[in-house]
Amino acid sequence: MYKLMIVDDEPQILEGMKRILDWKQYGFGRIETCESTEEAMSKVIDLMPDVAIFDVCIGKQFGYDAIRRLNEIQIPTNYIIMSGYSEFKYAQEAIRCGVKDYLLKPVDRIKLQQVIEKIIVEELGGTVDNMSSDHLNKDPVLGVSYDSLSKLVNRILLMIKTEYTQNITLKSVAERFQMNSTYLGQLFxxxxxxxxxxxxxAYRMLLAQERIQSTDEKISSIAFSVGYNNLNYFYTHFHGFFGKSPSDLRGKG
Structure with a gap:
């Protein structure tokens, strides 16, 4: 069973984070909360959590300073920072101390779910194949159960699902696995x-389709949100994939 610690100086946030996911379903058997970095430092050493979620500002202290100190004494915990601030300096400090992700408040449940799944698979050597809901058991692009795929391919799919907004490539994935990209591509x-x-x-297209049909966001914003910096490139891929333009799909063209 995994152990989780949540650190925030607002009790209602702590309660909300305890309920935001079905932690038990993900294998977290123990959840501890702390309202100060001092309490967190003490509890971490005793609990040795697999995952710790820190607010960026806890009273007058910074969550990333506590994480940095814990890294110095080599506590093997996977850290996530959450913040009500989008200032780049906070994100930069969080990245420097090796956090797995930087989530803006209010924390998006789906985004947190993706980060937790990624940590379970990549860092804790676990799986997320036994989740009960269909959308977790079946890959949306391949249409097959994750159980039918190898652990390696499942890890690649999880990387795509958590990093599709970035410039993720077969080469960058292969480097992280310390594998030859041609060989990895053949296996995939x-x-x-x-x-x-x-x-x-295909994964980016399905996400774009969902957002086009369920929101009034500008097409350019949606394109950017699914990893396309070049709008023309997005339109070309979209038309090639669906046989129609984004505005046709939305019913306005």
Whole structure:
């Protein structure tokens, strides 16, 4: 069973974070909360949590300063920072102390879910295949159960799902696995019958489709939110994938 610690100086935030996910379903058998960095430092050493979620500002202290001190004494915990501030300096400090992600408040449940799944698979050597809900058991692009795929391919898919907004490539994934990119690409193709780049594009297209149909966001904003900095490139991929333009899909063209 995994152990979780949540650190925030607002009791209602702590309660909300305890309820935001079905932690038990993810294998977290123990959850501890702290309202100060001093209490957190003491509890971390005793609890040795697998995951700790720190607010960026806890009273007059900074969450990343506590994380930095814990890193110095080599506590093997995976840290997440949450913050009501989008200032780059906070995110920069969080990145410097090796946090797994920087989430803005109010914390998005789906985003947190993705980060936790990624930590479970990549850092804790676990799986998320036994989640009860269908959307967690079945890959939206491949249409097959995650149980039918190898652990390696599941890890690649999870990377795509958590980093699709970034410039993720087969080469960058291969480097993280310390594998040859050509060989990794062949393994992925053999198992999924799709090239890595084809899967990435399809995943981004499905997300874009969902946002186009369920929101009034500008198409340019949606394109950027799914990892396309070039709008023309997005339109070309979209039309090639769906056979229609984004505005046609929304019913305004």
């Amino acid at each position: 193709l053999k198992e999924t019958t799709m090239k890595f780049s084809e899967y990435l594009m």
